[in-house]
Amino acid sequence: MLYEDLKIVTKSLGFLTIEDFAKYIGVTPKDVLAWEENDEVPYTISLIIHLLKGEKSLPNNSTLDNLVEECLPLATLLEEASSFPHKLEEMFLLQKELNDSTNGKNWELGVNKFDKEINWLRCIHMEVAELIDSTPWKHWKNINSAPDMNNIHVELVDIWHFLMSYILQETNVPKAVSLVNTHCIYEANEDIDVKAMVKEAEKLSYISLAIQTNNMPSFSGIERFIDQFFRCCKISGLSFTWLQKLYIGKNCLNKFRQDNGYKEGTYKKIWDGKEDNVIMVDILDSMENVSFEELYGKLKEVYEKL
Structure with a gap:
């Protein structure tokens, strides 16, 4: 001016x-x-x-x-950004609560209450593969298919669960919020370049493998992880506001699964022909403000009718 x-x-x-x-x-x-x-x-x-x-x-x-x-x-x-620190704190606290409930206290030491090793880096690596499988990357199959952007966003939220868990394993909630806060201010792309999105997602796997094979220090790896994760969100059209909303939804669904026999193998993941993830997103779309308790109640209501 x-x-x-x-x-x-x-x-x-x-x-x-x-x-x-x-x-x-x-x-x-x-x-x-x-x-x-x-x-x-x-x-x-x-x-x-x-x-x-x-x-x-x-x-x-x-x-x-x-x-x-x-x-x-x-x-x-x-x-919107003025509310991001509060939203980040809420997400990190919910993730810690879910991990405490699922894995037992002191899961940060890398072992759950059943004495099974916890490997958040491998979790991220595997979720990246699922994200890529939601795109028509295969040269021999469905080459003209459109990417499943709704599922790609859900997979990014799953990666966010594991990335937050890894950050909490290495630090604490206030420090975690401080590390992530400045990366949340971005405008999500409206036009999605699928090839670029896949390449950026693969970089998350590279970082995971680099840390796991001791080719990258853990703490500097966290900073690289955070930056790369939000780059993936931006390029895939996932805003921080919708990431937070989806995270609350998926966190709630994960708690619901645990409460209904997921670990024991008795939980029903398909609800009337649709995966529970899809049902959860449909319910989120109908809610103006996300409430963990209200969403849990709606999931329970649908599940009990199966």
């Missing part, structure tokens, strides 16, 4: 001078002088003007209109 545009905009917003506007938003006259000398206004100030524009009309100005149009997605994303 140019300084000349700023002068026009601030007057239309009711400020007599740019100095009055600067005082209102809490910047110094020295800052204003720097804008004038460079004939350029900082992006943050442009965003403030966009917010103020919602209250007052502005003159027909194509430069400003273009700026506002560019700001809208970012403004929405930044507003």
Whole structure:
């Protein structure tokens, strides 16, 4: 945004001078002088003007209109981002609770309550394979099929379960939230490049294998993992908001499975011809706000009718 545009905009917003506007938003006259000398206004100030524009009309100005149009997605994303730390903490606490329930206390030491080894890295590797199998990657079979994007998103959520578990194995909840928080602010792609998505997903397997074979230090591997995971979410069109919603749903479904004989082999995974994952997503679509307890109740209601 140019300084000349700023002068026009601030007057239309009711400020007599740019100095009055600067005082209102809490910047110094020295800052204003720097804008004038460079004939350029900082992006943050442009965003403030966009917010103020919602209250007052502005003159027909194509430069400003273009700026506002560019700001809208970012403004929405930044507003959502303010809740991300809370959502991350909720997810990490739910994951720890699920792991405590399923594997017993001190699962972070790498062994569950049945004295069976826990290998989160292998879990991630296997889930990546399932994600890739949801795309028409095979050159000898169904080569013109469309990728199953709904299932790809579910597989990414499964990877997220195991990645969070691995992070919690190496650190704690506050540190985990701090490590992940800055990676959550992104705009998910609308146009999906399936080949690129598969290549990016495979990199998660490479990181898993590199750590497991001692070719990458564990902690730096975590940082690489987090960055690569959200790159996969972005390229597959999975927003952080929908990731969080799906995670609550899948976490709830995992708890429901455990409570209904999953470990013993008596749980029914197919519900009236559909996999329970599909039923869970259908229920999520009908819920405006995700509640673990409410979703659990709805799953129980459907399951008892089978």
